[in-house]
Amino acid sequence: MSGVRVRTRELAELGVTLPGFVNRGKVIASLPSLGLLTVAALTPPDIDVAYREIGETRPDDPLERFDLVGISSFTAQIDEAYALADRYRAAGVPVVLGGLHVSLMPDEAAQHADSIVLNGAEGAWPRLVEDFRRGRLKPRYEGLRSGVFQAPNHAFPRFDLLRGRPYNRLTVQTSRGCPMDCEFCAASIRITSGFQQKPVERVVAEIKAAMAVTDHPFLELADDNTFVNKRWGKEFLRAITPLGVSWFTETDISVADDDELLRLLAESGCRQILVGLESPTEDGLARLDPHDWKRRHCARYLEAIARIQSHGVTVNGCFILGLDSQTPEVFPRVRDFVRESGLLEVQITVMTPFPGTPLYRRLAAEGRLLQPRYWDRCTLFDVNFRPKHMTVSELESGMRWLFGEIYNDAECARRQRHYMELVKARMPRDGAD
Amino acid sequence: MNPKELESELRALLAGRCRLDVSDFDPDADLVRELGLDSLARLRLLAAVEHRLEVRFEDARLGEIRTLRQLAGAVAEAIKTKGGAS
Numbered sequence: 154m155s156g157v158r159v160r161t162r163e164l165a166e167l168g169v170t171l172p173g174f175v176n177r178g179k180v181i182a183s184l185p186s187l188g189l190l191t192v193a194a195l196t197p198p199d200i201d202v203a204y205r206e207i208g209e210t211r212p213d214d215p216l217e218r219f220d221l222v223g224i225s226s227f228t229a230q231i232d233e234a235y236a237l238a239d240r241y242r243a244a245g246v247p248v249v250l251g252g253l254h255v256s257l258m259p260d261e262a263a264q265h266a267d268s269i270v271l272n273g274a275e276g277a278w279p280r281l282v283e284d285f286r287r288g289r290l291k292p293r294y295e296g297l298r299s300g301v302f303q304a305p306n307h308a309f310p311r312f313d314l315l316r317g318r319p320y321n322r323l324t325v326q327t328s329r330g331c332p333m334d335c336e337f338c339a340a341s342i343r344i345t346s347g348f349q350q351k352p353v354e355r356v357v358a359e360i361k362a363a364m365a366v367t368d369h370p371f372l373e374l375a376d377d378n379t380f381v382n383k384r385w386g387k388e389f390l391r392a393i394t395p396l397g398v399s400w401f402t403e404t405d406i407s408v409a410d411d412d413e414l415l416r417l418l419a420e421s422g423c424r425q426i427l428v429g430l431e432s433p434t435e436d437g438l439a440r441l442d443p444h445d446w447k448r449r450h451c452a453r454y455l456e457a458i459a460r461i462q463s464h465g466v467t468v469n470g471c472f473i474l475g476l477d478s479q480t481p482e483v484f485p486r487v488r489d490f491v492r493e494s495g496l497l498e499v500q501i502t503v504m505t506p507f508p509g510t511p512l513y514r515r516l517a518a519e520g521r522l523l524q525p526r527y528w529d530r531c532t533l534f535d536v537n538f539r540p541k542h543m544t545v546s547e548l549e550s551g552m553r554w555l556f557g558e559i560y561n562d563a564e565c566a567r568r569q570r571h572y573m574e575l576v577k578a579r580m581p582r583d584g585a586d
Numbered sequence: 587m588n589p590k591e592l593e594s595e596l597r598a599l600l601a602g603r604c605r606l607d608v609s610d611f612d613p614d615a616d617l618v619r620e621l622g623l624d625s626l627a628r629l630r631l632l633a634a635v636e637h638r639l640e641v642r643f644e645d646a647r648l649g650e651i652r653t654l655r656q657l658a659g660a661v662a663e664a665i666k667t668k669g670g671a672s
C-alpha cells in the first residue's frame with residue numbers, strides 16, 4: 154500500500170482509496186536506513202562499503218559477492234531479513250544482524266546470523282570488524298547503551314553512500330530515548346539506558362552533510378522526542394535556521410508552552426511536528442506512561458495544537474486505538490476531536506505489542522496475544538491482541554470506520570484549507586512566507 | 587490580468603520555493619514529484635497565490651492543483667466565480 158505496511162486485507166484495500174493515508178505512504182517508502190549509514194561510518198576506512206536496500210534483491214536474483222554482510226532490522230520486515238541472511242550464509246558469506254528487532258529478540262536472531270550486535274553499533278562494530286579480520290568473529294557483541302554520542306564512540310553517518318540514489322527525504326538523529334517511557338514504545342528507548350542528546354554543532358554538521366547528497370531534501374529527525382530539553386532545543390533551532398532546510402520531527406505537546414521555542418521552530422523551517430496524543434480523553438490515557446504525564450496534559454491538547462499551528466508549524470496528531478482503558482466510544486470521539494482540533498495531519502494506529510516491550514510481556518502474561526509469533530503483522534495497523542473493553546472485530550471495524558471518516562477527500566480538503574488559512578494569516582501583502 | 591501575465595506572476599511565486607530555475611520549466615510538471623515541493627510547500631504556494639491575487643480556490647479542488655497549468659486554470663476559474671475582477 155504505497156509504502157505503508159499492513160497485512161489485514163480489508164484495511165489494505167481501503168487504504169489505497171483514501172487520499173490522506175496514501176500521502177503518508179509515499180513519504181514512508183522513501184527513507185534510507187540511518188542505522189546502516191552509522192554502521193558504515195564505524196567501519197575502518199580501508200574497507201570498501203556498499204549500501205543496499207532489501208527490496209533491491211529478489212529471492213531468485215544471484216547474490217552479490219561480499220566478504221561480510223550486515224543487515225539492519227525492524228520487526229515488521231524481520232522475516233525478509235532472516236531469509237536474506239540465510240541465503241548469504243548458505244553461500245558461505247558470514248552475516249551480522251543488528252538493529253532494534255535483533256536487540257529485542259537476540260536468541261531468535263542468532264539462529265540466522267554468524268554474529269549479532271545488540272543495542273547501538275557504537276562500541277561494538279569496530280571490535281567486530283577487527284575480530285572478523287583475524288578470523289575470530291564472536292557470536293554476540295554488546296553495543297553501547299549510553300555515551301553513544303560522545304567521542305570516541307560517536308560516528309558521523311556516511312550520507313555520501315546515498316549519492317545518486319533517489320531519496321527525497323533523509324534522516325538525522327539528534328537524540329535517543331525519551332523520558333516518557335510509555336509501555337508500548339518500541340523505538341530507541343529500548344536500546345538506550347536514558348535520554349541522550351548530540352551536541353548541537355555535530356547535528357548541524359550532519360545536516361549539512363545530508364543536504365549535500367540530494368537535490369530537494371526534506372529532513373526528518375529520527376528522534377523519539379526532540380524537544381525534551383528546551384534550552385538545547387532553542388540553541389539547535391538558532392543553529393539550523395541559516396541552513397534553510399524544511400524539516401519534520403517527533404516531540405511531545407509541551408513545546409506549546411514556550412512561545413519563543415515555537416517562533417524559533419517556525420523560523421527554522423520546521424514544517425510539522427508529530428505528537429503522540431494517543432487518546433482524545435483523559436480516561437483513555439490512564440497508566441500509559443509511568444508518570445501519567447500524557448493523562449495530565451490531555452485537557453490542554455486542543456489549545457496546545459491551536460497555539461503550535463498558529464505559528465505555522467503543523468501538528469501530525471497520533472492516536473492509538475485499542476488501549477486498555479478505551480471502549481468502542483473512542484472511535485467517534487477521535488473523529489470529533491480531529492475535526493475540532495484542526496490538526497493538519499492525523500495518524501491512526503492500533504496498539505501493537507512489539508516483541509521485547511513491557512506491553513508485550515504484560516499481554517503475554519495476561520494471555521491476550523492472538524498468536525505466538527506475528528512479527529510481520531507489527532505494522533501498527535494490524536490487530537495482534539485481545540483488547541480489554543471491545544472485541545478484536547470491534548477494534549478492526551472501528552478503525553476502518555475511523556479511517557473512512559478521517560482520510561476521505563472532503564476531510565483532507567478541510568484540513569488543507571485550515572492550514573492554508575493559518576499560512577495566509579501570517580503572510581505579508583506580497584505573499585512571501 | 588491576461589494569461590501571460592498570470593503565468594509569470596505564478597512563476598514568480600513559485601521561484602524561491604523550489605530549487606530549480608523556474609524560468610523554463612514545463613507548466614505541466616508536477617509541483618511535488620518533479621519540481622521538488624513537499625506537500626506542505628504546495629499548500630503554502632496555493633495560500634500565497636490566494637493571498638496575492640485575492641482569490642479563493644474551492645476546497646474540494648485543492649488536491650487537484652498539481653501543476654502550474656492547473657494552478658493558472660484554478661486562478662482563472664476563481665476569478666470568474668468572484669465576479670470578473672481581472
Ligand code: B12
Binds near residue numbers: 186227231250324340
Ligand atoms: C526512519 C523510520 C522509518 C523509515 C526507516 C528507514 C530505514 N530503512 O531504516 C521508514 C519510513 C521506511 C520506516 C518504516 C516503517 N517503520 Co519506522 N521508524 C523510523 C524512525 C522515525 C527512526 C528510525 C531511525 O532511523 N533511527 C535511528 C537509527 C540510527 O537507529 P537504529 O536503526 O536503531 O540503528 C542503531 C542500532 O539499532 C544499531 N543497528 C541498526 N542496524 C544495524 C545493523 C547492524 C549490522 C549493526 C551491527 C547494528 C545496527 O546501530 C545503529 C546505530 O546505533 C522510528 C521511530 C523513532 N523515532 O525512532 C520508526 C520505527 C523504527 N518504525 C517503526 C515501524 C512500525 C515502521 C513500519 C512497520 C511502519 C509501516 N506500517 O509501514 C515500517 C517498517 C519498515 C521495515 N523495514 O520493517 C517502529 C518499529 C518498531 C520495531 N521494534 O520494529 C518505530 C520504532 C516507530 C514506532 N512507532 O514504534 N520507518
